[in-house]
Amino acid sequence: MSSPNNPTDAAKAAQATTSPSNNTTTTLSDAHKTLFEEGLRVRREVNGSQYVDTALKTNLTEFNRPMQELVTEACWGSVWARGEDVLERKTRSLLNVAMLVALNRSTELATHVRGALTNGASVEEIRETLLQAAIYCGMPAGLEGFRVAERVINAAKEN
Numbered sequence: 001m002s003s004p005n006n007p008t009d010a011a012k013a014a015q016a017t018t019s020p021s022n023n024t025t026t027t028l029s030d031a032h033k034t035l036f037e038e039g040l041r042v043r044r045e046v047n048g049s050q051y052v053d054t055a056l057k058t059n060l061t062e063f064n065r066p067m068q069e070l071v072t073e074a075c076w077g078s079v080w081a082r083g084e085d086v087l088e089r090k091t092r093s094l095l096n097v098a099m100l101v102a103l104n105r106s107t108e109l110a111t112h113v114r115g116a117l118t119n120g121a122s123v124e125e126i127r128e129t130l131l132q133a134a135i136y137c138g139m140p141a142g143l144e145g146f147r148v149a150e151r152v153i154n155a156a157k158e159n
Contacts, residue, residue, distance in 0.1 A: 032073060039077025046080065046089065046115040089119040094129045101133040101145035109145060113152040123153055 044052050056068055080092060087095075093116035100109040116126055126149055134142020 035073045035077035035081075036069065037077075038081045039072040039075070042080045043072055043076040046076075046093070046118055047111060048114075048118070051111065051114075090116065090121050090125075093119045093121055094125060097126060097129050097145075097149070098133040101130060101141050102137040104141050104144060106144060106148050109148045110152050113149045114156065117153070117156055126153070 040052070040056075056072070060068060080089070093112060096112040097109065097116055100112055113126060121129075127146075130142060130145045130149055133145060
């Protein structure tokens, strides 16, 4: 008899589940594929196809492939693809801007400032988000956030 606490039994159950509504079996790999495809769609909408193609084709290696798949599936397919009835994409973008300032992650911050602009955030909203982050994260982090955001905003104005 199987135990609900047995990891092997849990893994088998996760590998194939039957939907009571239509009696079809969905495998874990099908679920991953669906989340990846949804994540890819949202990631392209927010970051643009050129950025996504660079991440998933041009710069893809066998070493970083699992990370890119995880980012696309979990971040973009599971969280960003959630309905906008609670958090709009613009709000999600501004949250990411603030968190990336706190973490001092300039490369990702630039990506998410571009995404915030794409998602309808104004320059003023981005600036206020950076000011708020600077107060709670420290002035060095805030100053770096402003430097990164200003470069992205100026580049966006040129295009």
